[in-house]
Amino acid sequence: MYRTSxxxxxxxLLTMGASAKSAPPKTPSADxxxxxxxxxxxxxxxxxxxxxxxxxxxxxxxxAKATVVSKDTETVLVSVTSVAANFTALFASCDxxxxxxxxxxxxxxxxxxxxxxxxxxxFNQTSALCRAYEDKTSRPHVVFSTLLFxxxxxxxxxxxxxxxxxxxxxxxxxxxxxNGYLAAAP
Numbered sequence: 001m002y003r004t005s006x007x008x009x010x011x012x013l014l015t016m017g018a019s020a021k022s023a024p025p026k027t028p029s030a031d032x033x034x035x036x037x038x039x040x041x042x043x044x045x046x047x048x049x050x051x052x053x054x055x056x057x058x059x060x061x062x063x064a065k066a067t068v069v070s071k072d073t074e075t076v077l078v079s080v081t082s083v084a085a086n087f088t089a090l091f092a093s094c095d096x097x098x099x100x101x102x103x104x105x106x107x108x109x110x111x112x113x114x115x116x117x118x119x120x121x122x123f124n125q126t127s128a129l130c131r132a133y134e135d136k137t138s139r140p141h142v143v144f145s146t147l148l149f150x151x152x153x154x155x156x157x158x159x160x161x162x163x164x165x166x167x168x169x170x171x172x173x174x175x176x177x178x179n180g181y182l183a184a185a186p
Contacts, residue, residue, distance in 0.1 A: 043058065043061050044057045044058045044061065047154050047157075048099075048150075049104075049148050049152055049154075049156075049157040049160075050091075050094075050099060050100050050101045050102070050148045050149075050150065050152075051099045051100070051101070052068060052076040052078050052089070052091045052094075052098060052099075052101065053068070053098075053099075055078065055089065055091075055104075055157075056068065056078060059080055059082070062082070063082065063083065064080050064081060064082035064083075064084075065080070065081045065082070066078055066079070066080045066081075067079055068098075069088075071098045073096065074092065074093055074094055075090060075091060075092050075094060076090075076091040076094055076098045076101065077089075077090050077091075078090075078091070084165055084168070085108055085165070085168045086108075087106055087107060087108040087109075087164075087168070088106070088107045089104050089105070089106050089107075090104065090105045090107065091103070091104050091148075092104070092105065100150075101148055102147065102148060103145060103146065103147050103148060104145065104146060104148060105143055105144070105145040106143060106144045106145070106164045106167075107141055107142075107143045108141060108142050108143075108167070108168045108171065109135075109139055109140075109141050110139070110140050110141070110142075110171070110172070110175055111139060112140070112175050113138075114134050114138050114139060114140040115140065115174070115175065115178040116178075117134070119178040119179075119182065120132045120133065120134060120140070122182050122185075123171075123174050123178070123181075123182070126182070126185040126186065127167070127170065129144055129163055129167060130142050130143075130144055130166075130167035130170060130171060131143050131144070132171060132174075140171075140175060142167050142168060142170075142171035144163065144164045144167045146160045
Protein backbone atom coordinates (compact mmCIF):
# COMPACT_ATOMS: atom_id res chain seq x y z
CA MET A 1 0.00 0.00 0.00
CA TYR A 2 2.71 2.49 0.93
CA ARG A 3 4.84 1.45 -2.04
CA THR A 4 1.92 2.38 -4.31
CA SER A 5 1.71 5.78 -2.62
CA UNK A 6 5.40 6.42 -3.20
CA UNK A 7 5.13 5.41 -6.85
CA UNK A 8 2.09 7.65 -7.31
CA UNK A 9 3.87 10.52 -5.63
CA UNK A 10 6.78 10.11 -8.04
CA UNK A 11 4.39 9.94 -11.00
CA UNK A 12 2.63 13.03 -9.67
CA LEU A 13 5.89 14.94 -9.56
CA LEU A 14 6.70 13.95 -13.12
CA THR A 15 3.16 14.68 -14.31
CA MET A 16 3.21 18.09 -12.70
CA GLY A 17 6.45 18.92 -14.52
CA ALA A 18 8.32 19.29 -11.28
CA SER A 19 11.24 16.94 -11.69
CA ALA A 20 14.61 18.48 -11.12
CA LYS A 21 18.08 17.03 -11.61
CA SER A 22 20.69 17.55 -8.97
CA ALA A 23 24.26 16.49 -8.43
CA PRO A 24 24.87 13.43 -6.26
CA PRO A 25 25.08 14.36 -2.59
CA LYS A 26 28.54 14.98 -1.21
CA THR A 27 29.55 13.45 2.07
CA PRO A 28 30.43 16.23 4.52
CA SER A 29 33.79 16.07 6.23
CA ALA A 30 33.92 15.75 10.00
CA ASP A 31 34.26 19.52 10.48
CA UNK A 32 31.48 20.50 8.04
CA UNK A 33 27.75 20.31 8.43
CA UNK A 34 25.73 19.03 5.47
CA UNK A 35 24.85 21.69 2.89
CA UNK A 36 21.19 22.55 2.49
CA UNK A 37 19.82 21.72 -0.94
CA UNK A 38 19.16 24.67 -3.22
CA UNK A 39 15.47 25.52 -3.60
CA UNK A 40 13.84 24.16 -6.74
CA UNK A 41 12.90 27.09 -8.97
CA UNK A 42 9.29 27.30 -10.09
CA UNK A 43 8.81 26.35 -13.74
CA UNK A 44 6.30 29.22 -14.02
CA UNK A 45 7.66 32.77 -13.68
CA UNK A 46 6.39 34.50 -10.54
CA UNK A 47 4.56 31.33 -9.46
CA UNK A 48 2.01 32.00 -6.72
CA UNK A 49 -0.07 29.04 -5.51
CA UNK A 50 -2.71 31.51 -4.29
CA UNK A 51 -3.34 32.52 -7.91
CA UNK A 52 -5.37 29.88 -9.80
CA UNK A 53 -3.90 31.11 -13.11
CA UNK A 54 -0.39 30.27 -11.86
CA UNK A 55 -1.57 26.77 -11.00
CA UNK A 56 -3.27 26.42 -14.42
CA UNK A 57 0.02 27.41 -16.11
CA UNK A 58 2.00 24.97 -13.96
CA UNK A 59 -0.33 22.05 -14.66
CA UNK A 60 -0.35 22.86 -18.38
CA UNK A 61 3.47 22.70 -18.45
CA UNK A 62 3.20 19.18 -17.01
CA UNK A 63 0.96 18.03 -19.86
CA ALA A 64 -2.38 18.43 -18.10
CA LYS A 65 -5.25 20.44 -19.52
CA ALA A 66 -6.30 22.84 -16.78
CA THR A 67 -8.96 25.50 -17.27
CA VAL A 68 -10.89 27.91 -15.11
CA VAL A 69 -14.52 26.78 -15.42
CA SER A 70 -16.18 29.23 -13.04
CA LYS A 71 -15.40 32.24 -10.89
CA ASP A 72 -17.52 34.19 -8.44
CA THR A 73 -16.82 36.80 -5.79
CA GLU A 74 -14.73 34.51 -3.58
CA THR A 75 -14.08 31.21 -5.39
CA VAL A 76 -12.44 29.97 -8.57
CA LEU A 77 -13.09 26.45 -9.88
CA VAL A 78 -10.40 24.84 -12.06
CA SER A 79 -11.01 21.62 -14.01
CA VAL A 80 -7.96 19.42 -14.65
CA THR A 81 -7.65 16.60 -17.17
CA SER A 82 -4.37 14.67 -17.05
CA VAL A 83 -2.81 11.27 -17.58
CA ALA A 84 -2.77 10.72 -13.80
CA ALA A 85 -6.41 11.70 -13.16
CA ASN A 86 -9.18 14.14 -13.88
CA PHE A 87 -10.12 16.34 -10.93
CA THR A 88 -11.17 19.81 -9.86
CA ALA A 89 -9.46 22.40 -7.70
CA LEU A 90 -11.72 24.84 -5.88
CA PHE A 91 -9.81 27.94 -4.73
CA ALA A 92 -11.59 29.64 -1.82
CA SER A 93 -11.57 33.00 -0.06
CA CYS A 94 -10.07 34.74 -3.11
CA ASP A 95 -9.94 38.49 -3.70
CA UNK A 96 -12.19 40.26 -6.21
CA UNK A 97 -9.77 39.46 -9.06
CA UNK A 98 -9.80 35.72 -8.24
CA UNK A 99 -6.30 35.81 -6.76
CA UNK A 100 -4.77 35.79 -3.28
CA UNK A 101 -6.87 32.72 -2.46
CA UNK A 102 -6.49 31.40 1.06
CA UNK A 103 -7.21 27.70 0.45
CA UNK A 104 -7.68 25.10 -2.25
CA UNK A 105 -9.71 21.90 -2.18
CA UNK A 106 -8.86 19.21 -4.73
CA UNK A 107 -11.73 16.82 -5.59
CA UNK A 108 -11.60 13.53 -7.51
CA UNK A 109 -14.82 11.81 -8.55
CA UNK A 110 -14.88 8.12 -9.40
CA UNK A 111 -17.77 6.74 -11.44
CA UNK A 112 -17.45 3.23 -10.00
CA UNK A 113 -20.23 2.13 -7.67
CA UNK A 114 -19.60 3.59 -4.26
CA UNK A 115 -18.62 1.64 -1.17
CA UNK A 116 -20.86 1.59 1.86
CA UNK A 117 -21.01 4.45 4.34
CA UNK A 118 -19.19 2.30 6.90
CA UNK A 119 -16.40 1.56 4.40
CA UNK A 120 -16.03 5.26 3.49
CA UNK A 121 -15.89 6.12 7.18
CA UNK A 122 -13.24 3.45 7.74
CA PHE A 123 -11.21 4.79 4.78
CA ASN A 124 -11.27 8.25 6.37
CA GLN A 125 -9.89 6.76 9.57
CA THR A 126 -6.89 5.32 7.70
CA SER A 127 -5.67 8.62 6.25
CA ALA A 128 -4.49 11.85 7.81
CA LEU A 129 -4.91 13.86 4.58
CA CYS A 130 -7.41 12.19 2.25
CA ARG A 131 -11.14 12.43 2.93
CA ALA A 132 -13.80 10.44 1.10
CA TYR A 133 -17.50 11.09 0.79
CA GLU A 134 -20.48 10.11 -1.30
CA ASP A 135 -22.30 12.84 -3.22
CA LYS A 136 -26.09 13.20 -3.64
CA THR A 137 -26.00 10.87 -6.65
CA SER A 138 -24.17 8.16 -4.64
CA ARG A 139 -20.86 8.63 -6.46
CA PRO A 140 -17.66 8.40 -4.39
CA HIS A 141 -15.24 11.35 -4.11
CA VAL A 142 -11.91 11.87 -2.41
CA VAL A 143 -10.85 15.38 -1.42
CA PHE A 144 -7.69 17.03 -0.13
CA SER A 145 -7.56 20.60 1.17
CA THR A 146 -4.66 22.86 2.01
CA LEU A 147 -4.14 26.43 3.13
CA LEU A 148 -2.24 28.79 0.83
CA PHE A 149 0.12 31.53 2.03
CA UNK A 150 1.85 34.44 0.27
CA UNK A 151 5.29 33.22 1.36
CA UNK A 152 4.80 29.57 0.31
CA UNK A 153 7.65 28.53 -1.96
CA UNK A 154 7.01 26.52 -5.10
CA UNK A 155 8.49 23.43 -3.41
CA UNK A 156 5.73 23.52 -0.79
CA UNK A 157 2.98 23.56 -3.42
CA UNK A 158 4.74 20.75 -5.29
CA UNK A 159 4.68 18.68 -2.09
CA UNK A 160 0.97 19.40 -1.61
CA UNK A 161 0.09 18.37 -5.17
CA UNK A 162 2.16 15.20 -4.79
CA UNK A 163 0.22 14.35 -1.63
CA UNK A 164 -3.00 14.96 -3.57
CA UNK A 165 -1.96 12.58 -6.37
CA UNK A 166 -1.15 10.03 -3.66
CA UNK A 167 -4.70 10.47 -2.26
CA UNK A 168 -6.17 9.66 -5.66
CA UNK A 169 -4.05 6.52 -5.94
CA UNK A 170 -4.95 5.30 -2.47
CA UNK A 171 -8.64 5.99 -3.12
CA UNK A 172 -8.54 4.03 -6.38
CA UNK A 173 -6.90 1.11 -4.54
CA UNK A 174 -9.61 1.33 -1.88
CA UNK A 175 -12.41 1.32 -4.48
CA UNK A 176 -11.01 -1.81 -6.19
CA UNK A 177 -11.47 -3.86 -3.01
CA UNK A 178 -12.74 -1.86 0.00
CA ASN A 179 -12.69 -4.84 2.39
CA GLY A 180 -9.21 -5.96 1.33
CA TYR A 181 -7.85 -2.42 1.51
CA LEU A 182 -9.28 -1.86 4.98
CA ALA A 183 -8.04 -5.24 6.23
CA ALA A 184 -4.48 -4.26 5.26
CA ALA A 185 -4.73 -0.66 6.52
CA PRO A 186 -2.77 0.40 9.58
